Amino acid sequence: MSQLKKFQVQEARPLPVIILADTSGSMSVDGKIEALNRGLREMISSFSTESRVRAEIQVEVIAFGGNSAEVILGLTSAHQIEGIGNLTAGGMTPLGSALRIANELIEDKSRIPSRAYKPVVVLVSDGHPNDDWEGPFESFVNGERTAKATRFAMAIGSDADMDTLSRFANDPEAPVFLTENARDIHRFFRAVTMSVSARSQSVKPNQSTPLEIPADDEDWEF
């Protein structure tokens, strides 16, 4: 019988994935919010069925629309997520509020311990932030722990704030993914899913894996 087992942590090492989803009014047109909902659901479903993982993939979804951001799904192990409600679009683009919530989460060692693999933060937006966002943005990209997170970004349409999204994305292998149509939202989430899955299956899931946008799949409809 093992004499050292009692000193070993009995929980898998977490790999947090935090989604910052723009749910402002402009997301309600051209099928964008529907594509976002489908992309999110498929990503979570894929994570929950991964069998070769070396980490416990956890997901938090923060929606920013209306007057402030809202946690739609608190940090939860993917295999324990039974479903996620549909995001609805409306109101402003309060990115600063979303970044404050994400910042508090990542800096909180009781929720994301030091043995966790570095988090993946995904920002999806089709517009310009219009709350008090500059301070939270600087805190997030320069924070003690947040700066170490892998950050992916997707810009939807020509109204997206490319400058801010480009500064947000910090993976040299994955610059901001720019799309003009909603179906690409799905492709982007597939790429994020594959990148996180590849990381979670490696011996050291902190190693960066490229964000490879899959070819447009013809059977995709919405």
Added chain:
Amino acid sequence: MRFQVVGASVKGPAHEQDCQPNQDAVGLANNSKGCFAAVADGLGSRKLSHLGSQRAVKIAHNILKNRSIVDASAMPARLSRAWRHSFKNDFNDYETTCLWAKVNASGKGGVGQVGDGLVLLRQSGRFSVLTTQKDSFGNQTTTLSQTESLTSDTADIQLTLPGDGVLLMTDGISDDLIPEQLEAFFDTIYNHQKRCSKRRMKRWLQAELKNWSTPRHGDDKTIASILKMD
């Protein structure tokens, strides 16, 4: 004074599954002049890091084997230079961490680490953790090649009482240990060593590491100890 030097290294399930080599390495030496132990963890992303980790423990031994007095604080830079030089500065595929300890016959020596992993100490009966606590996340490591630009954890040590010693381990072990249980972990290793020959102790450690219980663990696991027995 009698010291016992033991170590064990096992390939993690992820490398077993992918038919990859154990990227960790362990080096041990013991003679009438003193004891040496080192462990190293080759970076998973570098294709020849298993050779880099093996080279690191050998070079650490070569540097320390003829020294009765160890200057622990100078060791990281010295080891880094020698390791990089051994690859003619073309070391990118060989990146590794390294943790080492050396004591002379009277128990006086030094200990240090570059990169992830954990060093536990007991001196004059008092337990301590050498390794600086991480503020960020797992597996974000400093490597031997970066030593000269970054701070390393080092200490001069003196092992005087039975029960004193040094435990070195790679992060495949240390990241899965309950932080509040480190002293009890050290004591369990020591108490087992008291009842075992060196060969049986090594087999016991290998079995414990092979039967690691943390869910979904995948990393290689290596531990080495210098313990004062009487």
